[in-house]
Amino acid sequence: MPSLRLESSMAEIAVPVVVFGIILAIALVLIFAMLPTILNKIVDAIKQFIRKLGCEICKRIPMMDITSCGWKC
Numbered sequence: 001m002p003s004l005r006l007e008s009s010m011a012e013i014a015v016p017v018v019v020f021g022i023i024l025a026i027a028l029v030l031i032f033a034m035l036p037t038i039l040n041k042i043v044d045a046i047k048q049f050i051r052k053l054g055c056e057i058c059k060r061i062p063m064m065d066i067t068s069c070g071w072k073c
Helices: 002-060
Strands: none
Touching: none
16 A cells, blocks of 8 residues: 555655646746847847947047948937
């Protein structure tokens, strides 16, 4: 009889582990599916920041015209 009790406790442990594994797998698939979009937004934000920084630097240099600076402000 002790072996029967051991099997029931193993089943009680296995069900939550399997459910957690399935949820984790779905979450990872969704994260990796969204990764290119998230990275694109991050890269665009960095580019926009660098562009604004370049425009500000061009505006503060007294000898340079903004159009000759090369930045599209």
